[in-house]
Amino acid sequence: MIAPRLPSRALTAAISLALLACLLAVPSALGGGAGAGCSSAASPRCRPVAGTHAHAAGSYLTGIGDESARMFANPLYEQLHTRIVRYIAPYDAAVHSYYRQQASAFIHDAEAQHEQVLVAFYHSEYTPMQTPSVATYESDVQRFVKLFPNVRQYESWDEANRGYVPGLFTSPTAATAARYYQALIRVCRGCTVIGLDILDAEKIEPTLTYIAEFKREIYRLETIMPTIWGLHNYADVNHLESWRTHELVKRLGGQVWLTETGGIVKFGGAFPNRDGAGLTRAAKVLRFSFALAGSVAQIKRVYIYNWSGGTSSTRFDAGLTNVDGRPRAGYVVVCRQLHAARCGVKIASN
Numbered sequence: 450m451i452a453p454r455l456p457s458r459a460l461t462a463a464i465s466l467a468l469l470a471c472l473l474a475v476p477s478a479l480g481g482g483a484g485a486g487c488s489s490a491a492s493p494r495c496r497p498v499a500g501t502h503a504h505a506a507g508s509y510l511t512g513i514g515d516e517s518a519r520m521f522a523n524p525l526y527e528q529l530h531t532r533i534v535r536y537i538a539p540y541d542a543a544v545h546s547y548y549r550q551q552a553s554a555f556i557h558d559a560e561a562q563h564e565q566v567l568v569a570f571y572h573s574e575y576t577p578m579q580t581p582s583v584a585t586y587e588s589d590v591q592r593f594v595k596l597f598p599n600v601r602q603y604e605s606w607d608e609a610n611r612g613y614v615p616g617l618f619t620s621p622t623a624a625t626a627a628r629y630y631q632a633l634i635r636v637c638r639g640c641t642v643i644g645l646d647i648l649d650a651e652k653i654e655p656t657l658t659y660i661a662e663f664k665r666e667i668y669r670l671e672t673i674m675p676t677i678w679g680l681h682n683y684a685d686v687n688h689l690e691s692w693r694t695h696e697l698v699k700r701l702g703g704q705v706w707l708t709e710t711g712g713i714v715k716f717g718g719a720f721p722n723r724d725g726a727g728l729t730r731a732a733k734v735l736r737f738s739f740a741l742a743g744s745v746a747q748i749k750r751v752y753i754y755n756w757s758g759g760t761s762s763t764r765f766d767a768g769l770t771n772v773d774g775r776p777r778a779g780y781v782v783v784c785r786q787l788h789a790a791r792c793g794v795k796i797a798s799n
Contacts, residue, residue, distance in 0.1 A: 520756040521558040535752045540570040543592035569604035577618035587632035604643045605629040610659040623662035631672045644675025679708035706750035715766040732778035771797040
């Protein structure tokens with residue numbers, strides 16, 4: 450939990466999820482079939498998930514994304530025996546004691562379990578309406594990199610294409626995102642630095658434009674073009690569709706990591722959790738997500754977001770466990786994906 454005296458990712462995310470209302474709005478909330486609301490099997494948005502058996506789950510790694518170190522102490526997490534985990538930190542976390550301590554606790558506990566940590570930077574919690582200068586960004590992330598020498602995988606900005614939300618936060622332009630990427634590879638030589646970390650949407654044209662502008666700036670800067678890209682495909686999988694993922698993977702090129710994906714248990718009126726229906730829906734989405742990842746050869750990693758669910762008053766909830774750490778149906782899907790038959794647990798009903 451982020452200190453209440455400061456803005457937090459949890460708070461910012463909860464409010465800014467109003468954006469996702471547009472991204473994830475569905476005419477029929479995950480009805481049957483591979484594309485809810487599809488009227489024609491020939492439509493690209495109804496494209497089936499093909500080739501799943503040919504490209505098995507073993508061809509990509511699966512991990513969890515979260516911001517709380519508490520999950521590492523849960524026996525349910527330990528039995529997954531994951532090898533990768535993702536953490537999101539303000540770009541200036543190293544210069545503010547609270548966020549530095551939060552990152553240290555998470556990374557320390559992850560490394561104690563021999564997890565490979567992917568860190569994604571995002572806006573400052575102190576100045577969320579300002580994107581930093583390249584010099585400030587480079588100085589702050591360099592301090593972070595030096596604090597955690599065993600972390601060798603980074604993303605320069607979480608969901609860089611999210612845009613500007615008045616009074617809440619702002620995101621870098623594609624050209625600025627390219628300069629942040631260049632700065633990060635300068636200060637973390639030998640690290641794996643993911644290219645754009647982008648969010649899909651109901652209409653992906655703005656996302657495609659952002660990708661093209663980022664690549665143009667990379668060419669202009671004469672810096673190293675990314676070979677690995679990050680994608681959050683919430684809109685696609687929570688529609689039980691695959692066409693956005695296919696199109697974005699094609700436009701990105703190279704290897705793609707699904708740095709956030711998962712089934713939404715509860716999100717406003719679009720995704721209610723009445724009588725536990727959201728839990729069943731989220732589990733269905735997770736099964737679909739794994740099948741989709743297995744059908745796309747370029748996808749090499751899948752990070753499920755996130756571990757801990759919320760309460761009845763939580764606006765956005767995609768947790769694999771409920772608020773007190775008991776497993777949900779989605780957890781069983783993930784566990785079976787990783788360990789087949791060894792996941793017989795009593796699941797929570799909320």
